[in-house]
Amino acid sequence: MRDAVGRRTFLKRSAMGSAASLTPTGLLAVGAGQAQKPAAPSERVRVGLIGVGVRGRDHHLRFLGANPRVEIAAICDVDRSRADFAGQLALRGSKRRPLIFGDFRSLLDRKDIDAVVIATPDHWHSIIAIQAMEAGKDVYCEKPLTLFIAEGRRMVNVARQYGTVIQVGSQQRSDWHFRRAVALVRRQRIGRLKRIVTHLGNPGTTSGAFINPGVWEPVQTPPEGLDFNMWLGPAPYHEYSPNRCHFEFRYNLDHSGGRITDWGAHHNDIAQWALDMDASGPVRIEGKGGFNKAGPYDYANYLEVHYTYGNGIELVCENEHGNGVRFEGSDGWINVTRLRLDASSPEILTEPVSGQDIRAYDEKNKSEEIPGTDEHHNNWLDCIKSRQRCAADIETGHRSATVCHLGNIAMRLGRKLEWDPDKEQFVGDAGANILKDKPFRAPWRL
Amino acid sequence: MPTTNPEVTQWIDQLGDPDQVVAYFAYQCLLELTLRTGPPTQAEAQVCLATVLGEALTAPARASGAGAQPASFAGNPFLAAVASQTASYRYAPRVRVQLARLLGLLPCDSAVPFLKQALMDLEARDMARCSLESNASESATEALIGALAAVGATFLTGVVNSLANRSGPSIVQALRKAAQEPQPEVRDAALMALAAIPDSSHDSIIEQAAHTGSAAERRLAHVARARLAETLRASGDKLGAAHIYRAILTSDAEEPQKRAARLALA
Numbered sequence: 153m154r155d156a157v158g159r160r161t162f163l164k165r166s167a168m169g170s171a172a173s174l175t176p177t178g179l180l181a182v183g184a185g186q187a188q189k190p191a192a193p194s195e196r197v198r199v200g201l202i203g204v205g206v207r208g209r210d211h212h213l214r215f216l217g218a219n220p221r222v223e224i225a226a227i228c229d230v231d232r233s234r235a236d237f238a239g240q241l242a243l244r245g246s247k248r249r250p251l252i253f254g255d256f257r258s259l260l261d262r263k264d265i266d267a268v269v270i271a272t273p274d275h276w277h278s279i280i281a282i283q284a285m286e287a288g289k290d291v292y293c294e295k296p297l298t299l300f301i302a303e304g305r306r307m308v309n310v311a312r313q314y315g316t317v318i319q320v321g322s323q324q325r326s327d328w329h330f331r332r333a334v335a336l337v338r339r340q341r342i343g344r345l346k347r348i349v350t351h352l353g354n355p356g357t358t359s360g361a362f363i364n365p366g367v368w369e370p371v372q373t374p375p376e377g378l379d380f381n382m383w384l385g386p387a388p389y390h391e392y393s394p395n396r397c398h399f400e401f402r403y404n405l406d407h408s409g410g411r412i413t414d415w416g417a418h419h420n421d422i423a424q425w426a427l428d429m430d431a432s433g434p435v436r437i438e439g440k441g442g443f444n445k446a447g448p449y450d451y452a453n454y455l456e457v458h459y460t461y462g463n464g465i466e467l468v469c470e471n472e473h474g475n476g477v478r479f480e481g482s483d484g485w486i487n488v489t490r491l492r493l494d495a496s497s498p499e500i501l502t503e504p505v506s507g508q509d510i511r512a513y514d515e516k517n518k519s520e521e522i523p524g525t526d527e528h529h530n531n532w533l534d535c536i537k538s539r540q541r542c543a544a545d546i547e548t549g550h551r552s553a554t555v556c557h558l559g560n561i562a563m564r565l566g567r568k569l570e571w572d573p574d575k576e577q578f579v580g581d582a583g584a585n586i587l588k589d590k591p592f593r594a595p596w597r598l
Numbered sequence: 599m600p601t602t603n604p605e606v607t608q609w610i611d612q613l614g615d616p617d618q619v620v621a622y623f624a625y626q627c628l629l630e631l632t633l634r635t636g637p638p639t640q641a642e643a644q645v646c647l648a649t650v651l652g653e654a655l656t657a658p659a660r661a662s663g664a665g666a667q668p669a670s671f672a673g674n675p676f677l678a679a680v681a682s683q684t685a686s687y688r689y690a691p692r693v694r695v696q697l698a699r700l701l702g703l704l705p706c707d708s709a710v711p712f713l714k715q716a717l718m719d720l721e722a723r724d725m726a727r728c729s730l731e732s733n734a735s736e737s738a739t740e741a742l743i744g745a746l747a748a749v750g751a752t753f754l755t756g757v758v759n760s761l762a763n764r765s766g767p768s769i770v771q772a773l774r775k776a777a778q779e780p781q782p783e784v785r786d787a788a789l790m791a792l793a794a795i796p797d798s799s800h801d802s803i804i805e806q807a808a809h810t811g812s813a814a815e816r817r818l819a820h821v822a823r824a825r826l827a828e829t830l831r832a833s834g835d836k837l838g839a840a841h842i843y844r845a846i847l848t849s850d851a852e853e854p855q856k857r858a859a860r861l862a863l864a
Contacts, residue, residue, distance in 0.1 A: 286821050288854030313828045314854060315861045368619060388699070388725070443630070447622040564633050582705035582734070583636020589763075591702075591728035594756025595783060597790060 191221045197536055200226035200259045200268045200289075202280055204238035205398050207294060208271030215526045216269065217242055221533050225265050228253040231398070232377035254379060256280050260287040267536060270294060271321075273401035274408045275387040278303035282598055285316040290536050292529070294321040295417035296409060297549035301557050302589040304550030305576060306598050311546045319532035319542035320549030322421040324490070326527035330422050333479065333488035335505045337426045342500060343483030348426065349468045350419035351476050352411050352455070356491065358474040362411060366403055366449035369395045386592035395448050403449035405560075410451020411471055412563075413556040419477050421544070421552035422488075423467050426479060430548040433555055433573040434459035434467065441563030457559035462573075469559055561587045603631065606647070610654045613693040625696055632700045644706040651704075652712025655697040655722070659686035691721035698722050702729025707737055714741035717748065724756055731760035739764055743772045751781040758784060762791030770795060777803050782811065786818050793825035796833035800826055801842050808849065820851035824858050831862065 199222050201208055208229075216222045224242040227250050229235035235252050242250045253259045259268070260283055267290040270280050274296055281293050291311075297320050298304040311318050324330040337345060354360040374380040374392040383397060387406045390396060401407040402414050409416075424430055442454030459467040476489035484496035495501050531543045554576070561584055562569050570579040578584040592598075605627070612624035632651075635643045671678040687694060698716050701709040702725075710733060716726035727745060730738045742764075745757045758776050761769050773795075776788035789807055792800040804826060808819035823846060831839035843859040851859075 286824070286854060288852070288857065309828065309832070313824070313862070314858045371618075388728075389695070443626065445623050445626040447619060447626070450626065564630075565636060566634050567637060580638065581636070582638065583633070583703070586636075586703060586705055586732050589732065591731040591760060592756075593728070594724050594752045594759065595787070597755075597759040597762065597787065 193223070196221055196223040197290075197533060198223050198225040198264060198266045200228065200262070200265045201238065202228045202256045202259060202268055202270050203272035203276075203294075204229045204234050205231075205271065208269065209234070209238050209241065212269045212271055212292075212529075213238055213241060215529055217245070219526060219529060219533070221530075223248060224250050226251040226253060226259050226262065228256050228259045230254055230379045230382040231375075233375075255382065257283065260284055260289065266290065267292070267317075273383075274299045274413070275401075275406065276385050278307055278598055279386060279592075279596060281307055281318070282310050285310045285314045285318070288314070290317040290532075292319045292321065292532050293546075293549070295421075295544075295549065296413040296553040296556060297417070297546065298553045298557070299407070299409065300588060300590045301554050301576065303598060304553060308546050308550050315539070316546075317532070317535045317539060317542060318546045319528065319535070320544040320546060320552075321528070322417055322544045322549060322552060323528035324418050324422055325425065325543040325548075326531055327490065329488050329490065329493045330477070332505065333477070333486050333493055334422060334426045336486055336495075336500060337479045337481070338428070339505065340481070341484075341503070342479060342481030342486055342496070345426070345465055345479060345481050347466045347468065347480040348423045349470070349478040349480070350416065350423055351474045351478070352415040352419060352469065352471040353474045355475045356489075358476070358489075360474055361454065361472040362415075363453045364403060364449060365444045365446065365453060366395055366400070368448050369393050384593070386596035388593060393448075400449075403451050405450050408451070409553075409556055409560050410449075412452060412455055412457070412469065412559050413553065415471075415475070416469060416556035416559065417549075417553055419475075420467070420469060420555045421548065422477050424548065424552050424555060427461060427463075427465060427467075429461060429573075430551060432462075433551055433571065434558065435462050435571055435573065436460040436568065437558045437562040437571060438568045439559050439562035440566075441560075443564075452560070452563050455559065455563060457562060459555065459558070467555075557588075606631065606650055607654075610651070610689075610693070610697070613696055614690045628696075628700055629703075632703045636703070636705060641706065644704050645708040648701060648704050648706055648708035648712070651697050651701050652709060654689060655694055655701065655712050656715045656719075657688035659688050685719065687719065694719060694722040695725045698725040698729050701726075702732040705733075707733075707735045709733060710735060710737040710741060713738070714744070717741065717745045723748075724753060727753070727756050727760055731763060739766070739769065743768060746772055746776060751783050754779070754781070754784045755787045758787040758791050762787075762794050765795055770797065774803065777807070782815055785811075786815060789819055789822040790825065793822040794829055796829050796835060798826075798830055798835060798838035798841070801845075805845070805849075808851070816850075817852060820846070820849070820855045823851070824855045827859075827862065 199216055201212055201224065204213060204227055217224050227235050227238045227242060232254060239250050239252050268284045269292040270277055271294045272280065277293055278298055281291050284291050353362050371391040371393050380392045396404050403410060437459050439457035441452035443450060444453050456470045476487060479486045484500055486500065487494045493501060535542045558571055565584055569581060569584055572579055609624040609627050612620050615621045632647060635647050671681050698713060701713055713726045713730050717723045730742050742757055742760050746754065748754060761773060773788050773791045777785055777792060779785045789804050792803060804819055804823045808816050808823060823842060827839045827842040840863060843862045846855050846859040
């Protein structure tokens, strides 16, 4: 047993206590080395994975399945072959056979599951997350948190009401490069911050766009074992075609926001963090998007969105010049990707940064943090135990997703928009406000 | 009155093209036009576009179409009724659904009469309902309330869900009535919708539901009760919220709702 007070005991006690225990944590608690001691079975967090496509299987099952603090207790997917395959993988190294479900509601009914990971297409996130929270589960929800703006506020409110520990899958918040970059910017190592540019192009490059118009495929009968109606869920009805389903969902705006939410939920999230706008957002937005009228993918292949914040700082989001985040200040610049951290002058990066006054970074954790490891999951597990808020808490996830949605809306409308981040509505534009929300196909609701 | 781009009617026709690339292109053109007709300065253009899209949505089949009533139905009242209620439309269901969807993106009342009419179209009515949900006008509210007279539990559930995002005496009355529906999924939706309206008197309806029905229905009623408490708290009625939370603690609600109550009362 890791501590004198076990997780279940703690949960029971905190349930008797107050909401005050669920307070924001800094990132100082993101300790990469904390997960190595095996936990007693009674202390393990029993996790249900909902959605075991590429992300759910190759990331969440891979890491959580190997995490000694976790037991993969259940797996759910509307595609039976995927669920069964993931179940077989989960059996490796485990003495317990995970339960397999096709409907997330059956999984949520299980009292013996403590927490769920939601790695479904985006159009399902809010419904599943809210029902999970109302069923008493803690939640790890993949990014982008939402498909549209309005559902995010509802999710935040439910999380606060139920005291849910929820981690949004913007895992760059737990990544050494990004945390250090944000800390340096916030400590004004590049002087007064003037502009941030988020590049959503090809990962691993400093140039190059990410363009994928897709390939037309005929409408066809869904494969056996795939409950396509359930896959669609609250999204508008479409006949089945492989280029809509599974991994391809991210290029269809009924299921995702496209590139600007797929990667923007990472890089714009970092920008929000550096700007100290985790509970706010920009006030003006203007964007140009290249929507592919030849199909089949309807997301913005090319995008350039200019955001202005209330403090006058500009955020530019684009997808033609590689992948990463560039901070430009009065005295220099910092460029950060998942592989590199560069600056206009080496001295900017060499000066040590203490984690004591900037929550973004703790020097002590540096050596443990290797890209692709499990800090973000471990932060979630730590917080499940401590009942503190996670590194990528739901409010930050909602606000970061909102930045991306605002960009999409501005590109689609082709006009300058004013946004009130306090009221979370557009100013003087009823047409834009319609796009904040998306009615669900019956019978689904939040 | 501005005139509509002459290409619009061509694009509408192309929505049903068997070549999916052509149909997709036509939809994207109409979508772009609709979205960019949205600014407040373009009110007249919105009306014009709503009319063109709406007329296409509700257009009947041409005279020689399959909808013509066969003479053999004369003398058979049931089959005659079937024929009279089987509307035959000019455009295919998929096209009508897309047209209904586009109408929901126009922030104007002019779209409402067409969407209201489409609520009678069994193949396009759920999208028409969604588009009415997006329309904030009183006439859209009235159309949605009227749709509660329709049949079909799934559709009715959708209508109730759409009403949940609105407020006003007529909404409350309609939702209270829906909470008495014999179909459990409609009833459940009505409870959730009532929970979204800051009125502590709704607690008695929800609380009653928490004692009746299946285990799943009772569980949902407890969730709705917790939602109502939070709605009240958020609207400033902290006493009303506390009253419900205390009642939850002494009820047979499940642990998550009791935990939420403890958190709120602490």
